[in-house]
Amino acid sequence: MMEEVKEVTSILSVHGQNVKVTEVLKDGDTLTFLIVSQKLSGTGEYHVDRTYDDFEWLQQHLFSQDDEPGIQGVIFPPLPAKAQVNASAKVVKQLGFLALGEWQPYCKALEIFLRQIATHSILSRNKAVEIFLTSSEPPGRQRVRKNIFNRLSQAVEGMRKEGHKDVDEFFQTERDHNLVLTGYTKTAAERFLDVVLTEQKIAVACGHFSAALRLCVEAGEDPDKQAFSKACVKLSELFESMKKNITSVAENNVNTLGLGLDLESRYQEAEKEMLFRRTCKLVELETARRNAERAKPVKKAAMEEVKKATETEFKHICGVAKQEISRFQGARVEMLQQALVQWCEKQLLTARQNADQFNQHLQVFRGMA
């Protein structure tokens, strides 16, 4: 049983950039993830196992770093939705690409999540990160106190504040741009998922055709019957290899571009949330200023205090936000580039292999009597 985690910062004792989620184990309905981190000093490793609840624990701790100035300006690395064994249709839809491929893409997404946190200048100093990655005991499951990032309240106020005009052109542009990109990225990810799901259906149909052809083989010595049967067998083999090929194509799609679009989509959402927090703070500031102006002499001093505090908070948030945005823009381009290059290279390899297969089959058929 863990002691209450104090919000004390520390230096992370592992290499943040190569944290690995190496395996996922099914234990009844729960999924357990094995996480390996390299020690900073020496050659040791930490091996820990964590469930989704542990990830949420980590995230909650990161959200509740109240004493960190400008923490609201941080773009928090997005945690994927909860994965479940025998997930409902709704959950599957929500997870999108991450629900495919026997949880391999999901593990990759968790890995990226941890890496982003562990290499973040502010977030990595949170002790919860150290505990999460190194402690052999699972982190405590106590409910962390309610934090400022309660999404429900955001949703309610969102309608009013989201469109609030900005005082800073840089941020106004960023907000507008983000709005557009978030929508398009989400759409693109959903449509790519449709492509992959249809490819899987084609693979299944190829398998059925292959199986049905094997049933057409006829016994008998008649040369024409033998010729026909042989053709059926060879065609069955061809469609079996076509099934493998399109399964590969679909897998490549999921593991590279699919994952990339999913990540980009969730990251854009994370930026959106950060910008919204800042906008809320802006609204709060403008309100405080108005209150200070209109306050009766009795309340005036108190209102001025509030105004000054809010101004400072806002300034910190803007400062952090600018840094985060710049870092974010660089990171996302790099991530997308990697995804696109890997996608292209894998599909190229698969296509070449497939062409070879077709060629071989063609030679076989041409050589048949």
Next chain:
Amino acid sequence: MAASSDRNPPPFPATEEPGAGLSDMADGDSDEGEDIFVSHSDPVAVSRGVSQPDRASEAAPDLFGEEEASSTLAKSNGVHSDDDNDLFSEANMEPSPDKPSSSDRKELPTSSGPCSPSSFTQGPAAMQPTSLEQLEEDEAKDSFDVDVAVTNPEKVGDGMNAYVAYKVSTRTSLPMFRSKAFTTRRRYSDFLGLYEKLSVKQSLLGCIIPPPPEKSVVGMTKVKVGMDDPSSVEFVERRRAALERYLQRIVAHPLLLQDPDVREFLEREDLPRAVNTQALSGAGFLKMINKASDAVNKMTIKMNESDTWFEDKFQEVENEEQQLRKLHAVVDSLVNHRKELCGNTAVFAKSMAMLGNSEDNTALSRALSQLAEVEDKMEQLHQEQAASDFFIFEEMLADYIRLLGAMRGCFDQRMRAWQRWQEAQGTLQKKREAEAKLLWANKPDKLQQAKEDITEWESRVTQYERDFDRIGMTVRKEVLRFEKEKAKDFKSQIIKYLEAMLQSQQRLIKFWEAFLPEAKAIA
């Protein structure tokens, strides 16, 4: 293109000694068997795995010689003459019951696959199906001297009376046609009309008449309204291709090619409108076949098969039809998924284009736009693949399902012929009994009539028995021809498919190779 000048003289019976053992030697790989005959037949035949006429040894040499001399003559009547058929009957009594298929195969006239208009030449003697040996000889060249194509569908007229006219082009070197190349325009009901005429005549003889594509009220109504939307275009293309295969199968059939109706269909400027084609809607066609089956099932006298060949084959045909239906359904599902993939890919491409346009980073924006273009090209590939799946496999399977149905019809025709024969025998028996009664009752005046009746029915019985034997023989021939065609057809379609797939795949490789530098250029 006349092959007669190139033709090697058919081997004299003496020199042709392969014996029944040859087909065993061929061992499923007919090329092996062919090599021995390479000196006798056109090299083209070697690759086609054609059977060799070793039955020639049983034929009377003078008939053989006679056939050869008259080989260049055009015979307009495609129907067998009785004399020749008697010869066949004798020749065919010999196949040993335990190996009917292999020995029958040797009598089989073959022709090239119907799917691709081939430019092989067919010896003029193909016009004389009366000589089976001759047929084998010329089929041994495996040449095919009639090419037909159905192209250029055009809408004629307006509104609900509109119809689609197709251009039917024929290229031939057969003297029985008026010229070497000619075209005419035909509409769908003309094709149906041809089928009806052929069915009436030829199925009585046990031929498998290739069925035309089914009617489609829905499809045609769409076309009547407008030929521009994709589903109409697809419908017309599908029908055009099916009509082409239909005609190619007909002209590939040595007996049907002889039929004057076929020639008229190909040559004549204006064809009288075909009526009574209502019976030949998709459902109507099947009904026709099933009606024949029902009639057979209602037969009171059960047929006693002299050899089990027909029973076995019928069972095989039924099984095969089931299997092909299953295959057809699976391919249909595959085609639908491919079409779905086309749609998904197109939509995805658009969404990537939008994303690319909104992207600030120039290199990334460019790469995303390129990605959208690659996906567009891939949509094109998926379309082509869906079409390949459809036209190469699905339609071929549908054709063969229809052909198997037609084959079942042939078996039924044979049963009916048997029935007629049996009934005639029954009637003859009654007439004889009547005569006996008259003799007993001593009524000389009616006796004469009775005797005349008996004579009449005796000749009928003989005729019907002959018909039955003939039809049985034709059915056997047709079945074996069908199996040969099927194996060839299947194989050549698969090769076509693979070639198309390989081409697609190579284009895909080029797309990826072009995209890779764009993706790398981003950072």
